[in-house]
Amino acid sequence: MKDKRILYVSSEVIPYLPETEIASTAFNVAxxxxxxxxxxxxxxxxxxxxxxxxxxxxxxxxxSGMNLIINDMDMPLIIKVASIPKERMQVxxxxxxxxxxxxxxxxxxxDNLFQDNDERAIFFAKGxxxxxxxxxxxxxxxxxxxxxxxxxxxxxxxxYSEEPLFAESKIVTSVYNNGFEGSLNEELINKxxxxxxxxxxxxxxxxxxxxxxxxxxxxxxDAIVYGSAEIDEEFTSLVEKENKLSLEYNSGDYSxxxxxxxxxxxxxx
Numbered sequence: 001m002k003d004k005r006i007l008y009v010s011s012e013v014i015p016y017l018p019e020t021e022i023a024s025t026a027f028n029v030a031x032x033x034x035x036x037x038x039x040x041x042x043x044x045x046x047x048x049x050x051x052x053x054x055x056x057x058x059x060x061x062x063x064s065g066m067n068l069i070i071n072d073m074d075m076p077l078i079i080k081v082a083s084i085p086k087e088r089m090q091v092x093x094x095x096x097x098x099x100x101x102x103x104x105x106x107x108x109x110x111d112n113l114f115q116d117n118d119e120r121a122i123f124f125a126k127g128x129x130x131x132x133x134x135x136x137x138x139x140x141x142x143x144x145x146x147x148x149x150x151x152x153x154x155x156x157x158x159x160y161s162e163e164p165l166f167a168e169s170k171i172v173t174s175v176y177n178n179g180f181e182g183s184l185n186e187e188l189i190n191k192x193x194x195x196x197x198x199x200x201x202x203x204x205x206x207x208x209x210x211x212x213x214x215x216x217x218x219x220x221x222d223a224i225v226y227g228s229a230e231i232d233e234e235f236t237s238l239v240e241k242e243n244k245l246s247l248e249y250n251s252g253d254y255s256x257x258x259x260x261x262x263x264x265x266x267x268x269x
Contacts, residue, residue: 001259002037004266006030007139007169009043009128011146013091015084016050017105022176025227026145027084029258034089036259041137043128045120045148046080046093048103057082057093063134068126070119071191075099077127094127106148106180113180117148118188118208122195125152129160138165141262143172145227147179150213151192153220158197170265173221175235177228179210211235218242223265225258 010026017023026042034040046057063079078095094100099120107113114120129152132139144152153171160166188208193199201220204212211234218224218238223245226236231249239246245268247261 001033001262003039004141004262005039005041005137005139006033006262007041007043007128007132007137007142009142009144009149009152011045011124011148012105013042013044016044016055016082016091017047020178021228022146022174022178025174029143030089031084031087032255032258033262034087038259040089041132041135041139042089042091043131044091044093045124046078046095046100047105048101049105050093052080055082060092063092063131066130066134068123068130070123070126071187071194075123077123077130079127079131092131094124094131096123096127099123113182113184115185118185118191121148121151121184122155122191124148125155126159128152129155129163129166133163133165136165139169140266141170141172142166143174143225144217144221145174146176147210147213150217153217154192154197154201155195157220158201159195170222170268171220172223172225172262172265173214173217174225174227175214175218175231175239177230177232179214182209184208184213218244222268223247223261225261 008030012023014023014027030040030042057080060079060081066077067074068077080093082091189205204216224239225247226249229249250257
């Protein structure tokens with residue numbers, strides 16, 4: 001795996017957000033790959049709870065300044081970057097004042113999901129791809145963690161299907177047991193259809209609850225990692241039905257099992 005390129009895209013990463021299963025796993029898997037000679041980049045949202053001064057985030061002017069169209073609205077894309085201390089790993093932050101400035105992550109003080117989480121997910125997916133295009137950095141593997149990042153496989157397979165930079169990229173999604181109650185904005189499917197994505201790829205999004213969003217990510221991924229000890233049977237059954245390569249849950253083991261899995265994915269046509 002030395003000199004291969006892996007793009008890690010996660011809704012949460014330590015040390016920038018509190019330690020959760022997703023935040024810890026995304027960091028540790030990337031750290032292990034990096035320490036084994038893999039070229040890595042990590043992308044996450046720049047939530048307003050992240051202390052920019054403490055973590056030494058700074059805006060990258062040459063990457064910022066683009067507008068992304070979300071449901072017929074121009075939304076400015078701001079890119080910030082930081083390095084994880086001691087690891088020499090670069091983390092890129094997708095930012096926009098409208099979507100990410102608030103001092104919360106997914107829910108308000110009453111634990112209600114933000115009404116615009118659907119648009120935040122679309123913005124994050126597009127922001128990652130457009131930034132990687134500007135970097136001209138073609139990843140061998142794109143590894144996705146967390147439901148806010150889970151529209152990325154769909155957008156890569158459909159919206160960016162003709163983008164040569166990702167022609168050889170394999171998409172891996174880690175499936176976790178860390179979902180949310182209720183549903184995202186029911187307009188999500190219409191906002192995605194605005195980008196002229198194939199309707200037959202969107203059936204799961206007509207009811208945008210956690211299960212359906214992850215099922216859509218599974219269908220549009222090349223391989224699946226089980227990131228939690230217990231996984232919903234709907235997910236495991238879909239992985240089998242779709243005949244996806246899969247890696248079983250590894251409690252705290254981010255070494256050879258992940259690297260071997262990456263090698264297997266890259267070698268598969």
